[in-house]
Amino acid sequence: MTDTVIRNATIIDGTGAPRFDGDVLIEDGHISQIGDVSPASTTTDIDAAGLVLAPGFVDVHTHDDGALINHPDMTFKISQGCTSVVVGNCGFSAIPAVTGDNTLDLSEIEASWNDLNGYRSAVEASNPAVNAMMLVGHNTIRALEMKGERRRPNDGELARMQGHIELAMQQGACGFSTGLVYRPGRWSDTDEVIELAKAVAPYGGIYATHMRSESDHLLDSVDEALHIGAEAGVGVQISHHKAAGPRNWGKVVDSLAKIDDAVERGARVTLDVYPYTAGSGPMIQYFDLNNPDPELAQAIQLASCPAFRHYEGRMLIDIANELGITASEAVQHILTAPDGKGTICIQHIMDEGDILTNLRHDRVMIGSDGIPDLTGRPHPRLFGTFPRVLGRYVREQGVIDLESAVRRMTSLSCDVHGLQDRGRVAVGNWADLVLFDPSTVLDIATYEDPKRESVGIDRVWVNGQLAFDTGRHTQVGAGRVLHYQQH
Ligand code: ZN
Numbered sequence: 001m002t003d004t005v006i007r008n009a010t011i012i013d014g015t016g017a018p019r020f021d022g023d024v025l026i027e028d029g030h031i032s033q034i035g036d037v038s039p040a041s042t043t044t045d046i047d048a049a050g051l052v053l054a055p056g057f058v059d060v061h062t063h064d065d066g067a068l069i070n071h072p073d074m075t076f077k078i079s080q081g082c083t084s085v086v087v088g089n090c091g092f093s094a095i096p097a098v099t100g101d102n103t104l105d106l107s108e109i110e111a112s113w114n115d116l117n118g119y120r121s122a123v124e125a126s127n128p129a130v131n132a133m134m135l136v137g138h139n140t141i142r143a144l145e146m147k148g149e150r151r152r153p154n155d156g157e158l159a160r161m162q163g164h165i166e167l168a169m170q171q172g173a174c175g176f177s178t179g180l181v182y183r184p185g186r187w188s189d190t191d192e193v194i195e196l197a198k199a200v201a202p203y204g205g206i207y208a209t210h211m212r213s214e215s216d217h218l219l220d221s222v223d224e225a226l227h228i229g230a231e232a233g234v235g236v237q238i239s240h241h242k243a244a245g246p247r248n249w250g251k252v253v254d255s256l257a258k259i260d261d262a263v264e265r266g267a268r269v270t271l272d273v274y275p276y277t278a279g280s281g282p283m284i285q286y287f288d289l290n291n292p293d294p295e296l297a298q299a300i301q302l303a304s305c306p307a308f309r310h311y312e313g314r315m316l317i318d319i320a321n322e323l324g325i326t327a328s329e330a331v332q333h334i335l336t337a338p339d340g341k342g343t344i345c346i347q348h349i350m351d352e353g354d355i356l357t358n359l360r361h362d363r364v365m366i367g368s369d370g371i372p373d374l375t376g377r378p379h380p381r382l383f384g385t386f387p388r389v390l391g392r393y394v395r396e397q398g399v400i401d402l403e404s405a406v407r408r409m410t411s412l413s414c415d416v417h418g419l420q421d422r423g424r425v426a427v428g429n430w431a432d433l434v435l436f437d438p439s440t441v442l443d444i445a446t447y448e449d450p451k452r453e454s455v456g457i458d459r460v461w462v463n464g465q466l467a468f469d470t471g472r473h474t475q476v477g478a479g480r481v482l483h484y485q486q487h
Pocket residue numbers: 089090179210239240
């Protein structure tokens with residue numbers, strides 16, 4: 001492997017410390033020198049004058065479990081400067097699985113594995129462009145052990161679910177995730193989740209949660225998450241922190257106050273956010289087919305619609321008007337069609353002010369929550385999240401400074417999710433690095449045209465290997481499925 005010197009860069013080291021100018025030497029996949037690197041004939045030299053060199057960004061909230069195998073070039077992530085992704089969020093993970101069956105996560109790909117070790121082999125065999133860290137999902141293990149049962153688990157079922165979590169932790173997962181609005185996780189009570197979260201405690205893992213409510217009962221849900229963390233003795237990661245629906249806008253201030261309070265009393269709590277006022281997910285999960293919520297129906301745009309491809313990118317209300325039916329009837333029309341259950345929707349339900357509140361909070365990291373279904377028109381967060389924060393919120397609006405934004409894309413993300421020896425430009429660390437132009441970096445993916453790579457990302461290295469080179473995907477595939485390690 002040739003060694004690389006990145007010269008004259010503006011280094012933002014990921015800790016939040018002020019930027020400084022210098023060179024960085026990459027040797028054997030690691031950062032071996034920072035400062036003035038003397039010339040040598042054996043290295044590739046890159047002149048980075050005017051560019052920022054930072055640790056590679058970590059997308060802490062992804063559903064890329066299947067994409068690492070289906071789309072190992074991971075163009076939508078590497079082109080944003082991401083070098084690692086945390087998978088298994090919202091209670092849906094590609095492990096555990098039954099070999100030969102489809103996984104019980106959003107990708108539903110055929111599994112050639114049943115546990116994390118098997119998944120790691122399958123992913124690494126496909127040479128993904130980025131690294132991955134696993135969370136084991138509640139919806140997945142509950143579906144595996146209890147199908148769709150709407151009741152508490154019996155002792156045997158609970159023990160088997162705990163067993164799945166323990167095995168995943170032993171094999172290197174960083175924690176346990178829930179998606180308590182989704183089926184079947186929503187059929188669980190708080191005690192069940194506490195008992196399961198206890199299984200990650202001996203490994204120092206985290207409890208990552210898409211809470212039971214992100215709308216009318218947001219604050220109760222934060223209380224529940226904090227209670228679960230305290231009872232189980234684990235750190236809590238609140239996923240895509242938001243307040244949905246106009247009557248709830250602004251509540252993120254109160255929920256962050258609750259979290260600050262808990263942190264002051266010794267709790268370990270962190271959060272993630274994506275910088276958009278719309279969410280996205282499997283449409284079937286948000287509606288009662290017998291009685292679709294008309295208010296939500298008004299806010300729906302179709303991302304991926306296997307039953308009616310020509311609806312993709314359109315607002316549901318426009319489709320309803322065209323068909324001469326109500327928006328609620330349009331929900332039924334789409335979801336009951338053959339393949340309708342595979343529909344992914346976008347919900348325009350959040351407030352811009354709440355995004356700013358989240359971005360200003362120093363425990364909030366960045367996670368895209370992108371759903372890598374590339375057949376339709378995915379939510380633009382899949383391609384745009386990180387450059388959008390850097391371009392719109394840091395450069396254009398000055399909501400936070402660049403050092404703070406980078407810290408919450410790198411060192412904080414790595415510390416919480418156990419990506420050891422990454423997330424900082426420091427000697428000895430893995431050379432996961434991004435070089436970008438702070439004066440041009442910007443997302444250009446939109447709801448209308450979402451599969452567009454961002455601008456201003458110059459180069460990206462993963463484990464010391466050049467993965468993205470001035471717009472070109474090098475296809476070196478140096479990513480690994482990482483092991484969580486206790487500090
Ligand atoms: Zn979620």
